[in-house]
Amino acid sequence: MGRVVQKYGGSSVADAESIKRVAKRIVATKQQGNDVVVVISAMGDTTDNLMDLALEVSPVPPPRELDMLLTAGERMSAALLAMAIADQGLHARSLTGSQAGIITTGTHGNARIIDITPGRITSALDLGDVVIVAGFQGVAQDTKDVTTLGRGASDTTAVALAASLGADHCEIYTDVDGVFTADPRIVPSARRIPRISYEEMLEMAACGAKILHLRCVEYARRENVKVHVRSSFSDKDGTWVEELEEGSQMEQAIISGVAHDRGEAKITIVGVPDRVGEAARIFEAVAATEINIDMIVQNVSAVETGRTDISFTLPKADGTAAIATLQALQAGVGFTDILYDDQIGKVSVVGVGMRSHPGVTAKFFSALAAAEVNIEMISTSEIRISVVVNQDDVDRAVVAAHTAFGLDSSEQAVVYAGTGR
Amino acid sequence: MGRVVQKYGGSSVADAESIKRVAKRIVATKQQGNDVVVVISAMGDTTDNLMDLALEVSPVPPPRELDMLLTAGERMSAALLAMAIADQGLHARSLTGSQAGIITTGTHGNARIIDITPGRITSALDLGDVVIVAGFQGVAQDTKDVTTLGRGASDTTAVALAASLGADHCEIYTDVDGVFTADPRIVPSARRIPRISYEEMLEMAACGAKILHLRCVEYARRENVKVHVRSSFSDKDGTWVEELEEGSQMEQAIISGVAHDRGEAKITIVGVPDRVGEAARIFEAVAATEINIDMIVQNVSAVETGRTDISFTLPKADGTAAIATLQALQAGVGFTDILYDDQIGKVSVVGVGMRSHPGVTAKFFSALAAAEVNIEMISTSEIRISVVVNQDDVDRAVVAAHTAFGLDSSEQAVVYAGTGR
Numbered sequence: 048m049g050r051v052v053q054k055y056g057g058s059s060v061a062d063a064e065s066i067k068r069v070a071k072r073i074v075a076t077k078q079q080g081n082d083v084v085v086v087i088s089a090m091g092d093t094t095d096n097l098m099d100l101a102l103e104v105s106p107v108p109p110p111r112e113l114d115m116l117l118t119a120g121e122r123m124s125a126a127l128l129a130m131a132i133a134d135q136g137l138h139a140r141s142l143t144g145s146q147a148g149i150i151t152t153g154t155h156g157n158a159r160i161i162d163i164t165p166g167r168i169t170s171a172l173d174l175g176d177v178v179i180v181a182g183f184q185g186v187a188q189d190t191k192d193v194t195t196l197g198r199g200a201s202d203t204t205a206v207a208l209a210a211s212l213g214a215d216h217c218e219i220y221t222d223v224d225g226v227f228t229a230d231p232r233i234v235p236s237a238r239r240i241p242r243i244s245y246e247e248m249l250e251m252a253a254c255g256a257k258i259l260h261l262r263c264v265e266y267a268r269r270e271n272v273k274v275h276v277r278s279s280f281s282d283k284d285g286t287w288v289e290e291l292e293e294g295s296q297m298e299q300a301i302i303s304g305v306a307h308d309r310g311e312a313k314i315t316i317v318g319v320p321d322r323v324g325e326a327a328r329i330f331e332a333v334a335a336t337e338i339n340i341d342m343i344v345q346n347v348s349a350v351e352t353g354r355t356d357i358s359f360t361l362p363k364a365d366g367t368a369a370i371a372t373l374q375a376l377q378a379g380v381g382f383t384d385i386l387y388d389d390q391i392g393k394v395s396v397v398g399v400g401m402r403s404h405p406g407v408t409a410k411f412f413s414a415l416a417a418a419e420v421n422i423e424m425i426s427t428s429e430i431r432i433s434v435v436v437n438q439d440d441v442d443r444a445v446v447a448a449h450t451a452f453g454l455d456s457s458e459q460a461v462v463y464a465g466t467g468r
Numbered sequence: 469m470g471r472v473v474q475k476y477g478g479s480s481v482a483d484a485e486s487i488k489r490v491a492k493r494i495v496a497t498k499q500q501g502n503d504v505v506v507v508i509s510a511m512g513d514t515t516d517n518l519m520d521l522a523l524e525v526s527p528v529p530p531p532r533e534l535d536m537l538l539t540a541g542e543r544m545s546a547a548l549l550a551m552a553i554a555d556q557g558l559h560a561r562s563l564t565g566s567q568a569g570i571i572t573t574g575t576h577g578n579a580r581i582i583d584i585t586p587g588r589i590t591s592a593l594d595l596g597d598v599v600i601v602a603g604f605q606g607v608a609q610d611t612k613d614v615t616t617l618g619r620g621a622s623d624t625t626a627v628a629l630a631a632s633l634g635a636d637h638c639e640i641y642t643d644v645d646g647v648f649t650a651d652p653r654i655v656p657s658a659r660r661i662p663r664i665s666y667e668e669m670l671e672m673a674a675c676g677a678k679i680l681h682l683r684c685v686e687y688a689r690r691e692n693v694k695v696h697v698r699s700s701f702s703d704k705d706g707t708w709v710e711e712l713e714e715g716s717q718m719e720q721a722i723i724s725g726v727a728h729d730r731g732e733a734k735i736t737i738v739g740v741p742d743r744v745g746e747a748a749r750i751f752e753a754v755a756a757t758e759i760n761i762d763m764i765v766q767n768v769s770a771v772e773t774g775r776t777d778i779s780f781t782l783p784k785a786d787g788t789a790a791i792a793t794l795q796a797l798q799a800g801v802g803f804t805d806i807l808y809d810d811q812i813g814k815v816s817v818v819g820v821g822m823r824s825h826p827g828v829t830a831k832f833f834s835a836l837a838a839a840e841v842n843i844e845m846i847s848t849s850e851i852r853i854s855v856v857v858n859q860d861d862v863d864r865a866v867v868a869a870h871t872a873f874g875l876d877s878s879e880q881a882v883v884y885a886g887t888g889r
Binding site: 063066067097100101103104105106107108109112115116118119122123125126127129131133134139140141146167191 | 487488522524525546562612
């Protein structure tokens with residue numbers, strides 16, 4: 048007798064047939080003697096279609112009303128899934144985020160979970176019911192208004208519920224077999240990673256691996272929830288994200304995986320006066336516009352001018368806003384120019400093994416050099432090395448790194464069409 | 469400064485353009501200085517489409533889950549309407565039935581409103597917001613599960629809110645100009661009725677006039693809420709349903725309107741032993757299957773056999789269930805046969821004026837005779853006379869009655885396409 052939380056993405060419940068297929072898997076899990084709580088995304092393109100409808104009615108829909116509208120998507124898929132399970136002979140009960148006790152902040156469109164009061168879930172489990180929770184949503188603690196949790200949030204709902212309910216683990220069903228050593232569309236010889244630590248998964252997610260959202264992994268690490276990322280189209284084991292003890296893995300690879308990200312742009316501020324506090328002034332202004340800056344590089348000042356250049360990367364979507372902010376600052380700070388480049392890509396190698404292997408940086412860079420990839424920016428953490436390169440060089444850089452660190456397998460990865468939320 | 473509750477049906481919010489048009493009307497009402505609460509149905513065919521989806525997933529969807537699914541429809545239209553109003557510069561706030569404090573019984577699919585706790589509505593009104601309430605739904609007092617209120621229920625939501633909020637009146641927007649003396653598709657010279665009493669409207673609704681649902685009118689009468697039924701496609705006055713003092717209307721017509729209903733069937737139980745309690749036994753059994761019986765006629769027993777025939781009408785949809793129930797009873801009661809006829813129609817003349825005019829029945833029946841319409845069953849109330857006729861004779865009977873009681877006008881009624889909920 049265990050307790051399992053499962054999460055299925057929108058592509059797993061795109062139509063009535065898919066819903067029945069998912070129901071079958073849930074029924075099987077229940078019949079193995081488990082308490083089962085399921086977190087569900089909206090069917091297929093529902094969220095996008097609702098968003099289109101909103102924009103037809105109002106070019107700038109009020110966030111509170113947008114949340115009211117979008118949460119209908121998960122409500123519908125949750126009810127339909129409960130029906131499909133009932134049709135297979137088990138009792139199932141759908142709950143909205145609010146009914147499930149997902150208490151959040153009041154930031155519509157990007158609320159954070161601050162508490163979970165799962166009384167209705169546990170009552171239903173005690174009755175032997177399968178519980179289906181509408182993902183991606185909650186209720187604001189202060190206003191009691193319905194909120195949504197932002198991108199990737201159904202995964203976070205699932206992990207948060209697993210923590211709150213003391214589940215054995217949390218299964219995230221998606222349309223690929225798990226986390227791979229690199230994107231199989233770029234590296235056909237990429238291998239599934241059977242086990243990965245929270246730290247590594249965090250770095251992978253932060254560096255562009257789309258399979259799990261950063262917030263979900265952060266939540267899982269904080270609450271120590273084991274996450275099993277696997278395909279809803281097969282019964283194969285996927286990737287376990289969990290606490291790994293240092294050196295616990297036989298033949299620990301130096302590098303666990305190679306991640307890449309084409310979603311960022313680079314801004315260079317040219318000729319910043321090299322005075323104390325100028326950099327802080329710039330980044331405080333950018334932070335005030337709620338733009339997430341990723342890598343920052345500051346060159347040594349040129350002695351003759353007393354000026355320096357500062358470069359940083361940020362999501363492409365935030366480019367226009369950041370430039371506007373910087374332009375407003377230009378006269379006050381006295382820098383000479385702002386350069387914007389969105390033809391970049393970031394390639395990262397991630398692995399706890401690099402802690403005990405000092406030669407990783409050298410090996411990575413010489414692999415890039417051999418592949419004739421020019422490095423524009425570098426940033427490192429204890430278990431990650433990231434470089435910014437020209438966008439056209441990303442694929443070549445990923446392949447080179449994957450091979451250099453011995454990650455290639457002979458077995459070809461299976462890739463399915465479609466994407467999860 | 470007044471307080472108005474408006475209700476818009478699904479055909480009034482079928483697409484983004486219609487939603488914007490309705491928003492404009494709401495904004496105008498607000499700008500005249502009124503507090504405005506709007507009750508909204510699901511967009512166009514949404515409810516039917518969701519029902520189809522449910523049946524794809526499960527042939528017999530659990531009622532609790534069906535309510536969870538269907539309530540998404542009004543939630544979406546409510547949020548979209550709030551966005552459209554915001555886009556026109558006013559603050560609007562959508563609320564689900566549960567958030568609006570619509571407390572109901574736990575009968576999923578056909579719950580009754582038992583209380584209204586409109587705290588969130590009045591708080592929003594106090595802030596100057598327009599409040600949009602998702603119609604057709606509430607929350608069960610005991611289980612806190614989401615419920616739906618059955619057919620025509622958004623009208624009932626509106627009237628119940630108008631009563632609870634002490635609104636000046638309740639406006640029901642539909643796709644026709646109001647209540648007519650007969651269906652204008654059958655009688656082109658039918659006239660809009662400017663004012664009608666609750667009693668008459670109840671009889672009209674019970675006799676097939678589709679414009680307002682019976683439960684809504686019952687609620688309005690009980691709570692003394694003035695209802696203004698009007699078109700969302702024009703600014704013309706519609707029909708006011710309200711308490712009318714006896715004789716308050718100048719030139720009181722004997723008959724206010726002619727209603728008809730093609731939705732019923734007739735069952736005749738042949739050769740029922742004429743013993744005390746047999747009829748009760750039969751109708752108790754039928755009532756136990758939750759079938760609503762309408763007219764009942766029992767003939768005088770034939771002296772030689774000591775047996776009688778009992779006929780009753782019921783909704784066609786309940787025919788199969790009723791026959792099954794009766795067949796199970798046949799041996800016990802000892803009647804000889806069950807006859808079923810769904811080729812019937814009911815024609816009713818309704819009017820408080822008939823209280824003081826004893827010749828109404830004679831006039832009605834002779835008009836039918838002159839039109840060569842054969843009467844199969846008769847039932848009367850204080851302000852209504854209904855006859856069951858052959859379905860093919862319905863139109864002729866309606867026209868004959870309408871003319872006989874002087875209801876024809878020279879001005880042709882305006883009929884719009886589409887139907888409300």
